[in-house]
Amino acid sequence: MSLGMVLLGVLAERPAHGYDLKRAHDDRFPSARRLAYGQVYATLARLERDALVELAETTRGAGPDRAVYAITDKGRAELLAWLDAVESPGPYPAEELVRKTITSLHLGADADGFLVHQRAAHLAAMRRLTLDRAEAPELGARLAIDHALAHLDADLRWLEETRDRVARETTGTGGRQVAERTGGDR
Numbered sequence: 686m687s688l689g690m691v692l693l694g695v696l697a698e699r700p701a702h703g704y705d706l707k708r709a710h711d712d713r714f715p716s717a718r719r720l721a722y723g724q725v726y727a728t729l730a731r732l733e734r735d736a737l738v739e740l741a742e743t744t745r746g747a748g749p750d751r752a753v754y755a756i757t758d759k760g761r762a763e764l765l766a767w768l769d770a771v772e773s774p775g776p777y778p779a780e781e782l783v784r785k786t787i788t789s790l791h792l793g794a795d796a797d798g799f800l801v802h803q804r805a806a807h808l809a810a811m812r813r814l815t816l817d818r819a820e821a822p823e824l825g826a827r828l829a830i831d832h833a834l835a836h837l838d839a840d841l842r843w844l845e846e847t848r849d850r851v852a853r854e855t856t857g858t859g860g861r862q863v864a865e866r867t868g869g870d871r
Contacts, residue, residue, distance in 0.1 A: 716833035
């Protein structure tokens with residue numbers, strides 16, 4: 686996801702300052718990592734440099750001055766082009782989960798133990814997200830959580846299928862650890 690495009694999407698609704706942009710992002714994508722203010726302001730600086738946003742006004746309050754940004758016509762055109770572009774579907778062959786499992790297998794490490802612990806972590810994350818979804822005030826936030834849940838569910842199925850496959854296709858104690866390899870795949 687392009688953070689710049691998401692911020693442009695917020696600014697397309699109304700001019701805003703960095704605090705509002707951070708809050709809007711975090712509210713819209715509750716399953717994502719919270720943005721740091723520095724990340725928001727660095728992105729705004731790039732958007733301003735590229736003439737996609739402009740400084741609309743500076744407001745004074747009790748604290749430091751706040752810069753209010755607005756989307757430009759060029760920014761609106763870039764945003765609409767981004768929204769119209771189709772995303773490339775997977776595959777995702779080398780996510781960290783897959784890397785750890787395959788590395789464990791090659792080293793003869795406890796791949797089964799890793800898969801069991803990872804499954805428990807996925808289930809816990811799914812329970813938390815399900816609770817968050819029930820409390821999410823807006824449709825967009827619920828949709829973002831649904832997306833995260835679908836990915837976790839797919840990972841969970843992969844974890845379970847992989848655990849079964851490793852048990853079937855490996856030799857060694859307990860049938861769940863891979864024997865040391867001396868040659869290529871058999």
